Amino acid sequence: MKIDVLSIFSDYLAPLELSLPGKARAKGLLDIAVHDLRAFTHDRHRTTDDTPYGGGAGMVMKPEPWGEAFAALEIAESDTIVFTTPSGDRFDQRKAEDLSARPRLVFACGRYEGIDQRVIEHAREIANVEEISLGDYVLNGGEVAALAIIEAVVRLIPGFMGNPESLVEESHSGDTAGLLEYPVYTKPPVWNGREVPAVLRSGDHGAIARWRHEQARRRTAERRPDLLAPSALADGTPIQRAV
Numbered sequence: 001m002k003i004d005v006l007s008i009f010s011d012y013l014a015p016l017e018l019s020l021p022g023k024a025r026a027k028g029l030l031d032i033a034v035h036d037l038r039a040f041t042h043d044r045h046r047t048t049d050d051t052p053y054g055g056g057a058g059m060v061m062k063p064e065p066w067g068e069a070f071a072a073l074e075i076a077e078s079d080t081i082v083f084t085t086p087s088g089d090r091f092d093q094r095k096a097e098d099l100s101a102r103p104r105l106v107f108a109c110g111r112y113e114g115i116d117q118r119v120i121e122h123a124r125e126i127a128n129v130e131e132i133s134l135g136d137y138v139l140n141g142g143e144v145a146a147l148a149i150i151e152a153v154v155r156l157i158p159g160f161m162g163n164p165e166s167l168v169e170e171s172h173s174g175d176t177a178g179l180l181e182y183p184v185y186t187k188p189p190v191w192n193g194r195e196v197p198a199v200l201r202s203g204d205h206g207a208i209a210r211w212r213h214e215q216a217r218r219r220t221a222e223r224r225p226d227l228l229a230p231s232a233l234a235d236g237t238p239i240q241r242a243v
């Protein structure tokens with residue numbers, strides 16, 4: 001997979017050199033390049049934003065540097081341009097899986113007031129476009145969102161994870177699909193007077209699987225009732241609370 005990131009704060013993307021994406025690059029599964037959007041400006045102040053037509057607070061990112069950047073990156077029709085924006089579709093594991101199968105992702109990190117809408121329209125003409133938000137809160141710019149999305153996507157690239165089983169078991173995918181992850185324990189068996197649940201030391205794999213499923217279900221009911229059968233919620237059926 002090829003990933004390009006366009007940003008006016010390219011230093012923010014330094015963590016891409018580390019840990020997980022770094023490992024994927026070392027394995028030859030991933031090629032990441034970060035580009036400074038200001039390289040595609042021509043004025044002395046390297047201006048990337050301007051006041052909004054129609055008035056209002058904040059600044060809007062100018063279209064020209066984006067247009068030049070897309071041209072310089074030789075965007076192909078099969079590429080996907082990802083605009084990180086609080087007004088995008090909410091990011092989730094399904095979207096991460098979808099993006100992990102694409103040949104090239106180009107992240108366009110905007111400041112939160114946004115990019116001139118014509119840039120998004122232009123992008124839709126030259127490539128696939130995703131407008132993605134991390135959730136219902138506001139970040140100053142899309143850089144941290146791009147980092148989070150890249151981390152979620154890169155670990156799904158086939159051949160990346162040492163143990164693909166851990167991808168299947170975790171929250172939001174596989175066996176416990178739609179449920180939060182059950183609590184986990186390791187040695188010692190007693191710590192600060194707290195015991196590891198006996199069932200986990202019983203060797204009874206059926207009982208362990210049932211216990212984990214029940215824990216995941218309770219945790220989900222408590223913390224994320226929205227993930228449990230939305231139809232049951234809609235007709236007023238009460239959610240079973242964890243005890």
Ligand code: 6GU
Nearest residue numbers: 084085134135137139145
């Ligand atoms: Cl993708 N961008 C910004 N600026 N704020 C956000 C976000 C993205 N997702 C949640 N908040």
